[in-house]
Amino acid sequence: MKSGFAVYPGSFDPMTNGHLDILRRALTVFDEVRIAVAYNQEKPSGLFTPPERVTIIQEVVAAEFGDRVTADAFHGLLTDYCRRIGAGTIIRGLRAVADFEYEFQMTMMNRHLAPDVETVFLMAGEQYFYTSSRLVKEVASLGGDVHGLVPDTVELHLLRRVGRE
Numbered sequence: 001m002k003s004g005f006a007v008y009p010g011s012f013d014p015m016t017n018g019h020l021d022i023l024r025r026a027l028t029v030f031d032e033v034r035i036a037v038a039y040n041q042e043k044p045s046g047l048f049t050p051p052e053r054v055t056i057i058q059e060v061v062a063a064e065f066g067d068r069v070t071a072d073a074f075h076g077l078l079t080d081y082c083r084r085i086g087a088g089t090i091i092r093g094l095r096a097v098a099d100f101e102y103e104f105q106m107t108m109m110n111r112h113l114a115p116d117v118e119t120v121f122l123m124a125g126e127q128y129f130y131t132s133s134r135l136v137k138e139v140a141s142l143g144g145d146v147h148g149l150v151p152d153t154v155e156l157h158l159l160r161r162v163g164r165e
């Protein structure tokens with residue numbers, strides 16, 4: 001496994017400034033980060049399809065991070081995906097306490113499946129403590145202002161998708 005190579009998995013439907021904040025922090029610790037959009041059986045239909053989310057992420061990260069950040073979508077177990085691409089670390093972000101229970105369960109299950117893959121948690125800046133893709137989508141679709149909560153590129157895609165542009 002390549003040290004310094006971490007996977008940042010999630011739904012990213014769509015990428016928010018909270019995700020971006022975690023990514024920036026991750027890059028102070030790791031040389032390379034792969035953003036991995038999961039095909040999630042429990043959330044099959046998103047606002048954007050996983051390939052669309054990957055394209056949006058690529059648009060957002062290209063200029064700022066160059067080839068230190070790549071994006072991809074994956075099916076199946078995250079730990080299998082980590083092994084396939086040779087990444088030894090999973091990055092997850094923590095917001096308020098609400099994230100903890102779920103993240104704790106996922107980490108323990110992933111550790112059971114792959115004891116050699118470590119999960120690392122980072123905390124976003126406090127201005128992003130309440131930013132989530134779910135809320136951003138809801139606000140955008142109800143006509144609210146999402147400026148500053150998502151990268152400008154994402155805002156454009158979002159407004160177009162919910163029929164506000």
Ligand code: ADP
Pocket residue numbers: 009010011012013016017018019022091092093094095099123124128129130131132133
């Ligand atoms: P999932 O559907 O797996 O929760 P998300 O796309 O919602 O995926 O998020 C991916 C990761 O980024 C998760 O670890 C989540 O906790 C983290 N994250 C998302 N938004 C924020 C934020 N505003 N601050 C900190 N972490 C965040």
